[in-house]
Amino acid sequence: METLLxxxxxxxxxxxxxxxxxxxxxxxxxxxxxxxxxxxxVYMLGAFAGYFLANALGLDGHPxxxxxxxxxxxxxxxxxxxxxxxxxxxxxxxxxxxRLTALITAIGVSLLLEYGGQVVFGAxxxxxxxxxxxxxxxxxxxxxxxxxxxxxxxxxxxxxGLEYIVHRTRIGKAMRATSYNLSVAKLMGINTDRVxxxxxxxxxxxxxxxxxxxxxxxxxxxxxxxxxxxxxAFVAAVLGGIGSIPGAMVGGVLIGLMExxxxxxxxxxxxxxxxxxxxxxxxxxxxxxxxxxxxxEKV
Amino acid sequence: xxxxxxxxxxxxxxVFYGGIHALRDVSLTVRRGEVVTLIGAxxxxxxTTLRAICGLLSPARGTITFEGDVITGQAAHTLVxxxxxxSPEGRGVFANLTVLENLEMGAYLVRDxxxxxxxxxxxxxxxxxxxxRAKQNAGTLSGGEQQMLAIARALMSRPKLxxxxxxxxxxxxxxxxxxxxxxxxIKTSGTTVLLVEQNANAALKHSDRAYVIETGAVILxxxxxxxxxxxxxxxxxxxx
Numbered sequence: 001m002e003t004l005l006x007x008x009x010x011x012x013x014x015x016x017x018x019x020x021x022x023x024x025x026x027x028x029x030x031x032x033x034x035x036x037x038x039x040x041x042v043y044m045l046g047a048f049a050g051y052f053l054a055n056a057l058g059l060d061g062h063p064x065x066x067x068x069x070x071x072x073x074x075x076x077x078x079x080x081x082x083x084x085x086x087x088x089x090x091x092x093x094x095x096x097x098x099r100l101t102a103l104i105t106a107i108g109v110s111l112l113l114e115y116g117g118q119v120v121f122g123a124x125x126x127x128x129x130x131x132x133x134x135x136x137x138x139x140x141x142x143x144x145x146x147x148x149x150x151x152x153x154x155x156x157x158x159x160x161g162l163e164y165i166v167h168r169t170r171i172g173k174a175m176r177a178t179s180y181n182l183s184v185a186k187l188m189g190i191n192t193d194r195v196x197x198x199x200x201x202x203x204x205x206x207x208x209x210x211x212x213x214x215x216x217x218x219x220x221x222x223x224x225x226x227x228x229x230x231x232x233a234f235v236a237a238v239l240g241g242i243g244s245i246p247g248a249m250v251g252g253v254l255i256g257l258m259e260x261x262x263x264x265x266x267x268x269x270x271x272x273x274x275x276x277x278x279x280x281x282x283x284x285x286x287x288x289x290x291x292x293x294x295x296x297e298k299v
Numbered sequence: 300x301x302x303x304x305x306x307x308x309x310x311x312x313x314v315f316y317g318g319i320h321a322l323r324d325v326s327l328t329v330r331r332g333e334v335v336t337l338i339g340a341x342x343x344x345x346x347t348t349l350r351a352i353c354g355l356l357s358p359a360r361g362t363i364t365f366e367g368d369v370i371t372g373q374a375a376h377t378l379v380x381x382x383x384x385x386s387p388e389g390r391g392v393f394a395n396l397t398v399l400e401n402l403e404m405g406a407y408l409v410r411d412x413x414x415x416x417x418x419x420x421x422x423x424x425x426x427x428x429x430x431x432r433a434k435q436n437a438g439t440l441s442g443g444e445q446q447m448l449a450i451a452r453a454l455m456s457r458p459k460l461x462x463x464x465x466x467x468x469x470x471x472x473x474x475x476x477x478x479x480x481x482x483x484x485i486k487t488s489g490t491t492v493l494l495v496e497q498n499a500n501a502a503l504k505h506s507d508r509a510y511v512i513e514t515g516a517v518i519l520x521x522x523x524x525x526x527x528x529x530x531x532x533x534x535x536x537x538x539x
Contacts, residue, residue, distance in 0.1 A: 173400075174407065176393075177404055177407075181391055183375070186355065187384070188376075188404050188408075
């Protein structure tokens with residue numbers, strides 16, 4: 001029982017990270033029908049942005065929750081800008097080309113960020129500054145670190161914030177309209193170019209938050225860290241139903257839970273296989289995902 | 300016709316879709332307060348003309364003038380505040396939003412909530428069915444109700460020129476009648492209408508003037524009654 005609870009807590013915190021990244025995949029897919037394969041690498045850039053910010057502020061060895069939050073927000077802002085730049089210079093020029101062109105462009109951007117990252121940051125992993133003093137709380141027989149707790153809390157806050165933006169604000173309304181039908185959204189007077197840029201900014205900021213949070217818990221960052229995590233978050237988005245925001249949240253948590261669940265068994269070496277096994281199953285059984293639906297046109 | 304009563308003037312418009320020459324030298328005029336119809340077969344270029352006017356595609360050559368300003372190639376979202384609004388082919392309602400939210404989306408650029416309330420009321424009195432279904436998701440509406448919603452939504456921006464792309468397509472005859480009598484009401488309220496229709500019979504009865512388009516070019520134009528009486532139109536479009 002205690003082991004189970006322990007695994008659930010671990011799974012929730014891992015799943016929260018996948019969910020944060022999956023949201024970016026799903027939102028961009030929603031407005032552009034594009035799988036932005038570079039999104040996992042934006043998560044990596046988020047961790048590096050946090051690294052450089054924290055070091056510039058001299059935070060290593062001076063734990064402070066306040067500064068950690070500030071660094072996270074800073075990394076989110078930097079990655080939001082990076083996301084907008086990627087969209088503007090890589091995806092916008094090919095927007096009216098066949099979709100495969102954009103997909104290949106996305107893979108190209110991903111490779112550019114990964115190997116460009118190795119050139120700029122070096123391939124050796126770097127040690128992420130300890131901005132928060134590590135503590136472990138025992139609740140009954142279950143142990144939870146303050147970093148895991150922080151990941152879950154921040155992810156929940158961010159997701160509520162996102163729900164608010166998407167459902168209560170003007171730009172959120174424009175996002176939903178654009179995602180449903182881009183040209184009809186234009187006919188409503190919506191500047192869809194701006195909506196698309198905003199979507200990239202928002203998704204990239206969420207990925208950056210994920211990057212910093214992970215680096216706080218597992219303080220080794222390297223330019224390829226976004227590869228596997230990004231792919232798993234993509235699977236989470238597909239599992240939840242690509243294009244669906246609640247789907248990305250639920251999909252992320254489910255993948256996290258399944259992965260830690262398997263890690264606790266004798267088959268822990270297969271932990272990376274979980275997500276891809278799920279992907280294959282989903283594509284066979286229910287390609288539209290948990291929350292995905294096919295819209296029927298009425299006559 | 301003097302220049303100042305032309306709300307919309309198109310001169311020598313050419314549009315290409317990939318390699319296809321979809322519009323060849325189309326010129327037409329819509330005067331203030333008129334209902335003008337474009338009739339023609341499937342693929343003749345009627346919808347393409349509307350999509351070029353509202354900015355969803357940019358023409359290769361030619362000019363589109365609206366209220367005296369050249370608007371050729373301007374982005375669709377910048378034309379809505381100028382007073383051009385379109386109910387697209389296939390209705391294009393936001394199926395995942397409620398009827399009310401769809402209508403509010405039509406007033407996306409309007410900040411004045413009193414004005415939005417007033418326009419909602421006008422839309423509901425034009426189509427009482429929409430009031431009954433205000434809280435329902437637009438995807439659950441029948442085809443006719445979706446068409447009513449698309450027109451009501453297009454009116455929410457208080458357009459000077461309303462573009463209607465195939466509003467009667469696939470609808471039951473009784474619903475078509477509702478749509479066409481609404482077009483009369485819209486005209487009476489002072490909004491100019493440019494209508495694209497395959498149902499030439501009904502469209503000509505409710506229009507002031509008409510243009511006939513064949514393979515991307517205007518072949519006939521004139522008062523709707525003259526067009527309806529033209530032998531070529533009778534043979535090809537009115538089934539007489």
